[in-house]
Amino acid sequence: xxxxxxxxxxxxxxxxxxxxxxxxxxxxxxxxxxxxxxxxxxxxxxxxxxxxxxxxxxxxxxxxxxxxxxxxxxxxxxxxxxxxxxxxxxxxxxxxxxxxxxxxxxxxxxxxxxxxxxxxxxxxxxxxxxxxxxxxxxxxxxxxxxxxxxxxxxxxxxxxxxxxxxxxxxxxxxxxxxxxxxxxxxxxxxxxxxxxxxxxxxxxxxxxxxxxxxxxxxxxxxxxxxxxxxxxxxxxxxxxxxxxxxxxxxxxxxxxxxxxxxxxxxxxxxxxxxxxxxxxxxxxxxxxxxxxxxxxxxxxxxxxxxxxxxxxxxxxxxxxxxxx
Numbered sequence: 001x002x003x004x005x006x007x008x009x010x011x012x013x014x015x016x017x018x019x020x021x022x023x024x025x026x027x028x029x030x031x032x033x034x035x036x037x038x039x040x041x042x043x044x045x046x047x048x049x050x051x052x053x054x055x056x057x058x059x060x061x062x063x064x065x066x067x068x069x070x071x072x073x074x075x076x077x078x079x080x081x082x083x084x085x086x087x088x089x090x091x092x093x094x095x096x097x098x099x100x101x102x103x104x105x106x107x108x109x110x111x112x113x114x115x116x117x118x119x120x121x122x123x124x125x126x127x128x129x130x131x132x133x134x135x136x137x138x139x140x141x142x143x144x145x146x147x148x149x150x151x152x153x154x155x156x157x158x159x160x161x162x163x164x165x166x167x168x169x170x171x172x173x174x175x176x177x178x179x180x181x182x183x184x185x186x187x188x189x190x191x192x193x194x195x196x197x198x199x200x201x202x203x204x205x206x207x208x209x210x211x212x213x214x215x216x217x218x219x220x221x222x223x224x225x226x227x228x229x230x231x232x233x234x235x236x237x238x239x240x241x242x243x244x245x246x247x248x249x250x251x252x253x254x255x256x257x258x259x260x261x262x263x264x265x266x267x268x269x270x271x272x273x274x275x276x277x278x279x280x281x282x283x284x285x286x287x288x289x290x291x292x293x294x295x296x297x298x299x300x301x302x303x304x305x306x307x308x309x310x311x312x313x314x315x316x317x318x319x320x321x322x323x324x
Contacts, residue, residue, distance in 0.1 A: 001144070002080040003100065004073050005030035008065035012087035013040040014244040015181065017047075019085065022237060024048045025093030026100070027083060031072050033065040038250075062086075063158040067151055074147060079109050083142045084163045088181045091115075091141075092235045099176040100142075109146035110167030114138050115176045119183050121226050124239045127179070129227035133217050134183070140164040141178060157203050159196065177233045185245040186220060193218040194272035195251035198258055201270055208269030213296035216271065252277065259285075269293040 005027035009016065023030045030051045034042050036059045045053045054072055056065075066084070073082050081100065085091075103113060117139035118127040128134045141164065143149065149165040152158070182189050193215055200211050255278065259267070264282040271292040273279045282290045 001078060001104070002028040002076055003083060004028065004076060004080050005083045005085060006033075006066070006069040006073060007031070007085050007087060008033045008035065008062045008069065009037060009041050009045070009087050010035040010059060010062075011037045011039045011041060011250045013037075013044055015088050015240050016041055016044045018238050018240050019087050019090055020045065020048050020051060022090050022093050022096075023083070023085060024050050025236065026097040029076070031069055033060075033068050033072075035059045035065055061157065061159065063151070063161045066161075066163060067153055070151070073145065079147065080145050081107070081113075081142055082145050085141070086180075089178055090181065090234075090237050090239070091176070091178045092233065092237055094236050095176055095233070099173045103171050103173055106171045107144040108168040109144055110149055111144050112140040112164050112166035112168075112170045113142040114170050114172045114174070115141045115178050116174045117141075117178050117180065118229070119180045120229070121183055121224055124181075124184065124234075125229050126226040127229055128183070128224050130225040132221070132224070134224075138172070138174065139178065140166065140170060144168075157199070159200070179229075179234075179237070181239075184242055187245045188249045188251075189218070190220065190275050191249060191252045191255065191277075194270075194275050194278060195255055197270045197272055198255055198267055201267060202258065202262075208293040209296045212269075212271040212293060216296070219271075219274070256281070264290075 003026065005023040007019070007023065007030065009032050012019075020030060028050065030048070031054060032045050032051060033054045033056065034045070035056050042053055042055070045051045052072075054068060056068070060068070070082070073080065100113070107113070115138070117137050119134045120126065121128040127136065129136060140162070143164050143166050146167060149167050151161060151165055197211050197215055200206055201208065259278075259281055264278075264285045268282070268290050269292055271294065273282060273290045273292060279290065
């Protein structure tokens, strides 16, 4: 059984040395599907002897790149363990290797390995730990390929498909933490989420309120509770500089181009105007503030009641803690 790492990439030079450093240390081979990067991504990949780069002349969405990666992995004989990763995810190579060895005998063909998935928040030493969708969660990261599992390839815009398709019972390895760095570059993350909204709006078939409702969870909260990352979880992991958050990203370039082609007013119903550069472009083009469709939100009276219940619940928890 080989361990094959699979990673879609589009302009990820800021993180690639770190994520490939982790993956290449416990995988026999890492296959990267590069989606026409115009930074140093491909050059960085070639610095790792066990990394294979698949180049694409076009820029596919991430899910379509995963289809290409699965097909490429099956060029290797046998039922191999496929580790599915994004470039902005890091895992301790020592812990990953030890975990895979420990659960190897439990894996049936088609079985996935489910790990603990943490969203780093504010800095590399803390993760979000509250009642949101970004609290620690269980996520399938690998599958023992039975050469039968596949993705649903029928959609022309297959956003947010599960990355791992399994056909046998999942094996849990919740003592193996995987860290997601997306929320450490908050500015880029917000333009990325704006890119998703705009892409879905141009694709048609959905209302603005429906799109805004789906992506509302990605709006930055005023406050988020965090917990510290344990030192042993990051053994062998190195972290990149976060200065990249001050630099433009390819999603910003795409959205700017779409604004030029269709006009900012075309995108007015979308909830993207908290992104300063987009709001400024709309104001210059129209001379007024944008009015996104927020009809998906509950009435203010319902929101007030929810806030009151949350405050009361927090007060009760503090009282109980003081009485212990």
